[in-house]
Amino acid sequence: MQAKMPLRGEVKIPGDKSISHRAVMFGALADGTTRVTNFLQGADCLSTISCFRKLGIDIENTQEEIRIHGKGLHGLTAPTEILDTGNSGTTTRLISGILAGQNFTTTLTGDASIQSRPMGRIIKPLSMMGATVESLKGNQCAPLQIQGHPLTAIHYQSPVASAQVKSCVLLAGLYADGITSVTEPYLSRNHTELMLSHFGARVTSEGTTASISPDPELHGLDISVPGDISSAAYFIVAALLVPGSEVMIKDVGINPTRDGILRVCKAMGADITLLNKRTAAGEPVADLLVRHSELHGTVIEGELIPTLIDEIPVLAVLAAYANGTTVIRNAEELKVKESNRLDIMVNSLGAMGCDIEGTDDGMIIRGGKPLHHASIDSHLDHRIAMSFAVAGLASEGGVEVLRADCVDISYPEFYADLGKLMK
Numbered sequence: 001m002q003a004k005m006p007l008r009g010e011v012k013i014p015g016d017k018s019i020s021h022r023a024v025m026f027g028a029l030a031d032g033t034t035r036v037t038n039f040l041q042g043a044d045c046l047s048t049i050s051c052f053r054k055l056g057i058d059i060e061n062t063q064e065e066i067r068i069h070g071k072g073l074h075g076l077t078a079p080t081e082i083l084d085t086g087n088s089g090t091t092t093r094l095i096s097g098i099l100a101g102q103n104f105t106t107t108l109t110g111d112a113s114i115q116s117r118p119m120g121r122i123i124k125p126l127s128m129m130g131a132t133v134e135s136l137k138g139n140q141c142a143p144l145q146i147q148g149h150p151l152t153a154i155h156y157q158s159p160v161a162s163a164q165v166k167s168c169v170l171l172a173g174l175y176a177d178g179i180t181s182v183t184e185p186y187l188s189r190n191h192t193e194l195m196l197s198h199f200g201a202r203v204t205s206e207g208t209t210a211s212i213s214p215d216p217e218l219h220g221l222d223i224s225v226p227g228d229i230s231s232a233a234y235f236i237v238a239a240l241l242v243p244g245s246e247v248m249i250k251d252v253g254i255n256p257t258r259d260g261i262l263r264v265c266k267a268m269g270a271d272i273t274l275l276n277k278r279t280a281a282g283e284p285v286a287d288l289l290v291r292h293s294e295l296h297g298t299v300i301e302g303e304l305i306p307t308l309i310d311e312i313p314v315l316a317v318l319a320a321y322a323n324g325t326t327v328i329r330n331a332e333e334l335k336v337k338e339s340n341r342l343d344i345m346v347n348s349l350g351a352m353g354c355d356i357e358g359t360d361d362g363m364i365i366r367g368g369k370p371l372h373h374a375s376i377d378s379h380l381d382h383r384i385a386m387s388f389a390v391a392g393l394a395s396e397g398g399v400e401v402l403r404a405d406c407v408d409i410s411y412p413e414f415y416a417d418l419g420k421l422m423k
Contacts, residue, residue, distance in 0.1 A: 005244075006242055006243065007393075007422060009248070009421045010247070011420070013252065014231055014411055015040040016191075016226055016227065016229070017090070017228050017230065017231075018191050018228075019223075020036070020039050020045045020225050021045055021088075021090045021094065022191055022192060023039070023068075024048045024052060024066065028059075028076070029218055030072070030219055031217065032219055033068065033069050034223065035220075035221075035222045036066040036224075037064070037223070037224050037225065038225040042410045043088075044086065044090065044091065047091050047110075048088065056076055057070065057071060068220075070218070073215065073217075076102055078102075078106070082108070082143070083108045085108060085114060086111055087113055087409055088110065089114065089164060089337075092114055092117075092144075093122050093164040094164065094192075096119075097167065097169060098171050098174075099148060100129065100133065100172045101131075101151050102175075107143060107144070108142060108143060109142050109143035109144075113339070113380070115143065116141055117336055118141065120140035121160060122164075125165070126146075126168070128152075129151040129153070130151050131146060131147065131151060132145075132149065133147075148175075150175075150177070152178075156182045158183065161184045161186040161188045162184070162188055162333070163191070163192065166184060170212045171192070174214060174215070175214065177214065180211065181212075182209065182211075183209040184208045186305070187207075187306065190205065191255070193210050194282045195223075195281070196212070197282070198223075202216055224280050226251055226280055228411075229252050232249045233310075233311040233315075234314055234418070235421070236262075236265060237390050238390045238393050240290060241292070241318065241390070242292060245290075245291065245292045246290070246291045246292070247421060248288070248290075249287065249290065251285055252285065252288050253285055256307075257306070258308075260306075260307030261307075261315065262288075264300055265318070267298045268295040268297070268326075269294060270290070272290050274287070296323050297327075297367060300312070301329035301330050313341050313344075314383070317388070319367050320371060320391070321368070321394055323368040328362035330362065337381070338379075338382070339381040341381065342358060342363065343358065344381070345363065346358040348384075348388060352371040352399070353369065353370070371394070371396065372395060373396065374400075375402060376399055376400070378406050382407045382408075382409040385403070386407055388401050389415070
């Protein structure tokens with residue numbers, strides 16, 4: 001894509017993907033009906049709905065709302081077929097924690113990407129709790145066969161700061177015989193803790209440790225899903241890069257375990273104003289007013305990384321246009337996402353003329369020089385596709401994104417929404 005004029009106007013982004021997933025899962029485990037508005041109708045979240053329907057949950061998906069008719073913590077029934085999680089790592093890892101505590105056996109699989117992503121990181125703690133989790137190909141990846149058992153509470157020291165690993169263990173803890181805790185090296189997203197508490201679970205957090213008590217009574221809720229800051233990131237970066245731009249992004253979730261992109265952009269000199277701050281379903285929300293800015297390099301590392309892990313590709317684009325050097329460290333997790341995002345960003349920005357160097361756990365970007373046209377393969381990774389659509393807006397000659405429709409995973413209307421701001 002190539003911008004012909006400044007980006008101006010207002011955009012309301014889709015609902016947060018992480019929160020949409022959890023609303024369906026926790027609603028299924030609650031008594032009564034959970035109503036969810038602004039649900040993300042992306043392929044990943046639809047995979048979660050499909051899996052829980054196969055587990056015996058009645059879920060209505062209408063234009064206005066999702067209605068999940070929950071059957072309580074012990075109301076799931078054995079599926080008659082394999083559960084297919086599609087491209088969704090969140091579905092795969094979180095549902096595994098729930099299935100570990102059931103009294104039946106389930107087989108779980110996904111697409112080629114899911115079948116190459118590391119599941120040993122959940123197999124280990126679930127096995128410690130007493131579940132039988134087998135990687136059917138023997139490679140610590142999906143397909144997984146999960147034989148549920150009565151579970152033993154554990155205090156798990158997670159080697160990675162991962163909301164998916166933490167949530168998997170906490171969800172298994174709902175079925176354990178005592179308090180289950182997870183301690184992370186850094187604090188990852190806390191949507192599970194916030195939403196489970198909202199449903200009625202007994203969840204506590206102290207530092208980087210989250211704990212849950214077993215066998216709570218969960219009750220159906222009305223949930224309004226805030227806009228996904230990971231989707232807002234592309235409009236934030238586009239507005240910052242294209243001269244003359246001013247964009248209002250409405251109803252964005254600004255949970256402090258997710259707002260790393262705002263902190264990094266401001267450290268680089270970005271003009272971003274938070275307006276109309278409020279709380280929705282326990283989550284902080286605001287409107288973001290973003291204006292074109294002259295930017296400089298920064299260092300992105302340490303405890304910041306879990307708060308912006310999905311935004312690193314588009315932040316690399318931002319850094320490529322910023323003056324000076326940006327260093328990204330401690331981001332090795334990007335090697336095992338939907339694609340190896342570190343290698344792809346280094347190679348693809350390099351193809352556009354960026355002075356960029358890959359490292360073992362990140363990259364060094366010497367920004368500020370003009371970037372030129374290139375054809376970029378998305379590798380069927382939605383975040384790569386959207387990042388290079390944005391990269392093209394500020395480049396000389398634009399960017400052609402190959403296999404660009406993979407954005408349907410998280411943001412089916414992305415290109416249309418971006419186009420409206422360019423008119």
